[in-house]
Structures are given as structure tokens and as C-alpha cells.
Amino acid sequence: MITQKEIAEMCGVSVSTISNILNGKRKVSEATRQRVLEVVKQTGYQPNYFAQGMRKQKTNIIGIITEDLLQFSSPPIIERIMAYCEDMNYRTILINMRMYDKWKDTWYNDEQKLHSVLKPAIQELLSIKVDGILYVAGHGRTVNCFPDDFEVPAIVVYAYSKSPKFTSVVIDDEKGGYDITQYLISRGHRKIGVVAGTADNLHTQKRILGYQKALYEERIPYNPDWIRYGDWKRNSGYLEAEYLIKEGVTAIFCMNDDMAAGVYDYMYENGIRPGDDISIAGYDNMEISSYLKPALTTNELPFSEIGTKSAELMIKLLNQDKSEKMTADVIKIPCRIIERNSVKNV
Amino acid sequence: MITQKEIAEMCGVSVSTISNILNGKRKVSEATRQRVLEVVKQTGYQPNYFAQGMRKQKTNIIGIITEDLLQFSSPPIIERIMAYCEDMNYRTILINMRMYDKWKDTWYNDEQKLHSVLKPAIQELLSIKVDGILYVAGHGRTVNCFPDDFEVPAIVVYAYSKSPKFTSVVIDDEKGGYDITQYLISRGHRKIGVVAGTADNLHTQKRILGYQKALYEERIPYNPDWIRYGDWKRNSGYLEAEYLIKEGVTAIFCMNDDMAAGVYDYMYENGIRPGDDISIAGYDNMEISSYLKPALTTNELPFSEIGTKSAELMIKLLNQDKSEKMTADVIKIPCRIIERNSVKNV
DNA sequence: TTGTAAGCGTTATCAA
């Protein structure tokens, strides 16, 4: 690994001159500049980030902490964060806490478990002197990741920050629920059942709010019995379909595609044609939604936009004056309806 | 960020004493040891990895370079690498080259494109003084990632290293093709068609070899016309199904689940019952395989094992004597057949 | 048993 010292020797100048040239800091004669840059190019010299970071106390590195890399939301979010940072000449460093591997699904609201792995992760990033930290949640909820007096710029991604000191970037679930319901209504449906997620889930709650809002705006009465809570799994779509169909709904809004598939299952088994007889809308735009027959109309999760937006905000945070302290905020990214063939006019 | 110097002051000893205690290097009086460790704990002191790495020229960090984090193979492989390294007290650092984002699918055999991003990535890891590098390919093939005289321990994961100097950890495709064919034969099938991947693909070629071997062992004549090359997409399963079925095969081995789904499509459209009338086996064990009706028997890709094995080899490499130079090798990890309902006895 | 000092590769300050 070639160093500035070696370059200096090869050029017959001092290391500070090399450093100055590389950083464009001071006036240097064009002659030496050329000579040095030539050697730098030839040798393929790369600065040592460790040494740089040590000296400058800032590294141009942005730390990313992910709750779980295997969550389907994580890779696309992280990918876009990395892309944006790369474009802006920042490096990234990723710490994967692997919560699911360690605790299955018992950690969502267990602060103790979370902090037992989060604290070392943060320490590591701090010790490495990252310029900022992005916390990428793997499960949407309100999460307490950073202490209120945290000194490094930090943003919470795909979950709501408990502390109002930190900006969160989240899915706009209320709008998502609203849009889907609105879409169904625009196709003439007025009796719309819902296969919701688990009742304690934030996504579930906000999407229901959106559903209510859309009904309200159209002056359609809201019937709480038509909200059926599932567990996000295919079978709970199957189970709740029966109830809703007996209630006489003309459309069913499922809060994920798997449960929508379960609704299809029930319909096929009972000679009801999805789409033609009863309309169905899903959520997530997972692979399965295009495989279903008829292909499922669903709401696409905006992971890429969430990633890009988060990185963008972080870099903005880093480049602002300390004085003008950007106020923390909750940034909501809308979903996009993917129209396929499971919703028909009534 | 608390440093050794501050700890030293708080304890009234020198920094070298602190360092020695922390690294268990030299004899230190139990009294001071206790005192120091107490303060360390209280302050939550964390060593600065930069400084450590600079001084020691070794960091206990393993670099991971991934061709593309969004490939479905990458996250599970990387997850297991990270898990194993964490267990063995190594940190990891991930560089995502994002090849697909940059060049769609035109980069597989374009060394120029590859090296334009790989070289800086390697430089970065080198400058950071990682102890070793794992190269995680996103597309199975023979790849030229490291120069022959590369000084840092390196392993190629999910692809074959062009240079024999480096160990590769790959899927055992030949065994995979063999196992599936063998399985079909054991169910009484003797006329087995294949919907293969693209002809120039390494996975395709090796799986065909396995197919041939299984036929040969059972003295079943090999009919090259029954190998139909697709493009991995669902529709090519649909297209090739027609030919194979007209040829009178009783079973079809598809080299991925998507193409198997295409075969199902053709069968449904033509009143042929998948499983009952003609048996089907897939490959990959993607989500869709359990959704198909009947659920698809398929070969699971051993990403976790590949990840674990790679990390294991790396750490073994790092801990061996320089002298006994472990010989580079090609480690083949077998797939596992997931039996579902698409294969019936004939 | 403990401390001093040099050095890892940079950058910043100051002097020449």
C-alpha cells in the first residue's frame, strides 16, 4: 500500500506538499503539481481513510444500521441509500443487527433486546467517526433508537422515531389506505371489506384511518364489522374472506398480497370469480401479485424513494450550518397503485 | 468519544498500562487492573478501530464486496457471512458495487466494466487494512476478480474464480441436476424433458451434465432434443412445454421455478393436470413454488450454507501459518430437494 | 509492575 511518504520521496518533495496538492489547499507551483499528480496516478495511490479520519475527525462516511438485512424492505432501501451517497461522494458502512436471526419476532417492542445490540453498533460507528447515522428499521413501528442528546446527525428510516429530535422517513400508510379505498369507490364499490393486518400494527392502524377518510369523503357509512384483522399470512385471508363475502361486500381491500392470495383461495374453492364477482385489492406489490389470476391490483411499497429521500436528507443535514438546525420532521412517502385485473366496475 | 488517554488520567496511570490491560498483554497488578476495568466499563470506552488498525496493520475486519445487493442470492449469503464473522469476533465491511443498477445485465462478461468499479472497491478495503476479502458474485460464472499476486487472503463466493490461486465456494449444480433427475427416475419416470436456462449459462451446463449422468447410470438413453433452452422467464416454460409434451415426456425438469410456473400455465390452458398427468420439478425454491397448485417440488439453493462456509474458510485462512498455505479449492455446496406435490409415480 | 517514546498515514499550523 503506497503512502504519501513514498510519493514524497519519489518526487523529492515533502509530504505536506503532497497532502496540499491532493487536497488543493495551498498554492503550489504548477511544475511540482504536475510531477506529483503524475506519480500519484502511476502508483495508483489511495489515501488511507483511517489516517485521514483520525486526523480530520470526520470521514465522509455515513453509517447505516439495519435491524435485519433479510427483511424484504431492507435491501432496496439500503441500495438506494448507498447509490445516493456514492453519487455525493460519501462512503457508507453497514451494520446488520440481524434481529430476526437472534430473536425471531419477539423483539419489535423489546427495548432491552434492541439496545443490547444497538448500543455496540452505535459505539462502533461513533468510534469510526462516521459523519451521520441512518437507522433502517425492518419492522414499521415507533422506535427509540437514539438518545435525545445524541450528538451525531441521525435519521430513522422506515419507522417512526420516538424522540421528536430525529427526522423519520416512513411510508404514507394513511394515504395508501385512502388511495386504495378511493380507487375502489371510483369503480363504483360502496360495500368494501378490509382484511387488515394485526390490530396492534402501525401500518394496519394508519391504513384503516385512510380507509375511513375515503369513505367519509364519499359519505359512505363506515361499518367497523367489515374490518377483519388477520395476521398477514395467506391463511388469514382465506379465513376472513368467508365472513366478508357473507356480509355482501363487493370489494375486499387486503393489507398485503399474501392475504389477498388467501382470499383468492377461498373464492376459487367456492366458485366465486376474483375480480369478476368480487373485486380485490392487495398491498405491497410482492412477486405473487403478478402471478395471481387475475393479476392483483395492489399498492407498491416505495422502498427506493424512502432510501433516496433518507440519504438526501442526511446529506442536507451534514452540509448545513450547525446554527440553522434543520427541524426534525416526519417525511411520508406515498405508495403507488399498480393497476392490474382484480378490480372491476360494479 | 472517550479515549485511552482520558482513562489513563482518570486512573492515574499511563496509557500503555491501559492498553496492556485491555489487550491482556503484560503482567499488571490486580489492583490497577480492577480499577482500570471499572473505569472502562463506566465510561463505556470503545477502542478507536482506525487508530488500532493503523498501528497494528491488521484490523479484525473482513471486507465483503458484493456485485449487487439486490440480487436475491446476495442478502442471505451476506447475512450468514456476517453472522459467522460476528461469532468469531470479526467485524465486516460491505461494499455494494450495484452492477445491475449501473449496467442492467450487460456486465457479466465485461471485464472492463467490472474492473472499473472493482479496483476502487478493493483499494478502499486495502487502504482500510482489512484482513481478508470475500467477493460475493451476483451472477454465477467464472470471474476474474483478483490479480494472481494479490497479497490479502481472498475467496470468491457464488462464482468460480478464474485464477486457481483463490478458493471458490459455489453451488453444486451438477449434483443438483443429478439429484433431481435421479429423484424423477426413482418415481418411475424414464422420459424426462428439461426446460433449461440459457445455453451459455454455467448453471445450465452443469445441471445438464448431472442430468446426463443420472440417465447414464440408469442406462436410460439421452435424447438431446429433450433439452430445451429457455431464458429463465416464465414464458419460456410455457413455450417449451408444448414441444416436450408433444414428445411424450412424463416428467419435466425446469431449471427455475418461474419456468416451471410457465409449464403449469401451458398445462392448465390445455387441460393437462400438473403432477397428475405430467410431473414437474423446479429449481430455486422461490416463493412461487409453494404457491403453485399443486405445490412445486424443487431444489433449494443453499445460500446460507454458502455464506457460512465462505466465512468459515476465510477465518481458517486468516488463522493458519503463512507457511502451510492452504491450497485453493473449489468448494461445492449441494442443494436440497424440497418435496411437494408436483411429482407423482408413473 | 509501570512508564516513556516511537511510529502507523494523514492534515494543520507555523516557520522559512
Added chain:
DNA sequence: TTGATAACGCTTACAA
């Protein structure tokens, strides 16, 4: 326009 030197936080050889 350039160079010497100190400092960042840590480890280690050597001295005490």
C-alpha cells in the same frame, strides 16, 4: 512556494 513538526488514538519495544 515549500518544509518541519505536532497531533489524531493506539500498540509495543525498551527503559526504569
